[in-house]
Amino acid sequence: MSYDNNNIFAKILRGEIPCKKIYEDEFVLSFHDISPQKKIHALVIPKGKYIDLDDFNNKASPEEIVGFFKGVSKVASKLGISINEGNGYRTLSNIGENGGQEVPHLHFHLFGGEKIGKMVE
Ligand code: AMP
Numbered sequence: 610m611s612y613d614n615n616n617i618f619a620k621i622l623r624g625e626i627p628c629k630k631i632y633e634d635e636f637v638l639s640f641h642d643i644s645p646q647k648k649i650h651a652l653v654i655p656k657g658k659y660i661d662l663d664d665f666n667n668k669a670s671p672e673e674i675v676g677f678f679k680g681v682s683k684v685a686s687k688l689g690i691s692i693n694e695g696n697g698y699r700t701l702s703n704i705g706e707n708g709g710q711e712v713p714h715l716h717f718h719l720f721g722g723e724k725i726g727k728m729v730e
Pocket of ligand 1: 702
């Protein structure tokens, strides 16, 4: 499977579709999920063209990988949901059909602002 340049997050990265931006640096863009599942529901995506976590880990440079994961923590801190600034949060990344992935550009969901509850339905 090759990367689809027309997926919705690619369009957001190109500025063709608006987003409610939370944080951006050279490695990541973070914005609020359009259909929040919890009080706080943020998404963090890498700037590079990666379909999912496995594609990212196989192809991204060490700098991109470090930059992405540090970006997740920066977003949690900025949202006030990290352990230092708040009461914690949950992060998850869906991969492929069985994982329930809808948008084929790697993204981590960050859920917080309240108790998140059962791990898997
Ligand atoms: P997943 O099922 O893991 O691929 O999650 C895709 C997520 O992207 C869902 O939670 C959607 O609500 C969210 N989403 C889809 N379109 C947009 C958009 N234009 N802006 C923000 N979030 C979006």
